[in-house]
Amino acid sequence: MKVANLPQKWYGWNDFLRMAGMIHKVTPNNYLEFARSLEASDPDVKAKSEVLIQHLETCYSDMKSVRSDIEDIEFLVPYNIDNSMNVESSLPCFKTTSGLVSISQSVHSKYQYVVWSTVSILPEYAANGTLLTQLNISGTPPEDKVLQHITNLCDVCSRAKCSVKEEVMESIYEYLKTQSNICDNLKQKDVLVVHIPQHRVFVSASQVMENLEDEILPYLYEAPTRYGKYYDVFKRMGMNNQANCDTYAQVLTRIYECNMQQELQLRGDASYDYGTEWNVEVSAVPSETYC
Incomplete structure (x- = not known):
């Protein structure tokens, strides 16, 4: 038999009904039973979920004995990520099988842009700092989930x-400004993590120079001034101050690889001549493709 709220018109019979055995105090087991009964398909699920959180905040001392159970139950309605950023068109938001989320497996909404595809986001009504402290939940995303996202x-x-x-x-x-381990992993994996807005491309940090006289697209880019305050992050992931001989050697290697390892054709005499211009024929390489 399920527990239901007392209809308001019966409130005058409150004392009598208590004497008759009506439950008037929510026990930890009552709380767990109700939390586990919530379903995402219920149109009132958010209201019910909010009531559970409110009760947990006000009666936490009564619920401490089942704290770990509460943390793992999926009874929260997930946070709706800001649609104005159009993020789901790039990568779908993470969804649980039940459609609801638990406290222990979710992160604070302030981290939504660094994990929306890999971790559940706590709804605002459950992201109360005091409650998270009581539950010993940091609300910060795991490094591996951030890296994956x-x-x-x-x-x-x-x-x-x-x-x-x-x-x-x-x-x-x-976020990466304080995450050296994630930066090191992105560098090691050579992830195309630097966004170049003016060219609408993502490239490896090793392809980006803070100071570059001439770009060699799509192999070498000048650091985007739009993200100027994050140059230290880019450098941690492999960006250099300026191009050197090794940089241009890597460019030639990529050109060679993009041309299916065909022999590079040089224009000019085979012998060295200061008056001869040596150019690599790269006309077959698409102008905005990274190989």
């Missing part, structure tokens, strides 16, 4: 040239 996002955008908002990338770069 950034890698997936940059991979999709580099292939499909999606119109990701610059504000989204700024949020990601801002």
Whole structure:
């Protein structure tokens, strides 16, 4: 038999009904039963979920004995990511099988742009700082989930040239300012993590120079001034101050690889001549494709 709320018109019979055995105090087991009964298909699920959170905040001491159980139950309606950023057109939001999310497996909404595809986002009504502290939930995203999300996002955008908002990338770069391990992993994996807005491309940080006289597209780019305050992040992921001999050697290697390892054709005499211009024939390489 399920528990139901007392209809308001019966409130005058409150004392009598208590004497008759009516439940007037929510026990930990009552709470767990109700939380587990919620379904995403219920049109009133958000209201019910909010009531559960409110009760947990006000009666936390009564629920401490089942805290770990509460944290793992999926009874929260997930946070709706900001549609104005058009992020789901690039990468779908993470969804659980039940359609609801748990406290323990979700992160604070302030991290939405660094994990929306890999982790559940706590709804605002459950992101109360006091409650998270009581539950010993940090609300911060796991490093591996952030790395996976950034890698997936940059991979999709580099292939499909999606119109990701610059504000989204700024949020990601801002987060990376304090995440040296993730930066090291992005560098090691050579993820195309640097967004070049003026060319609408994503490239590896090793292809970006802070100071560059001439760009060699699509192999060498000048650092985008739009993200100037994140140059330290880019450098941590492989960006250099300026191009050197090794840089241009790598460009030639990429050109060679993009031309299916055909022999590079040089214009000019085979012998060295100061008056002869040596140019690499790269006309077969698409101007906006990274190989």
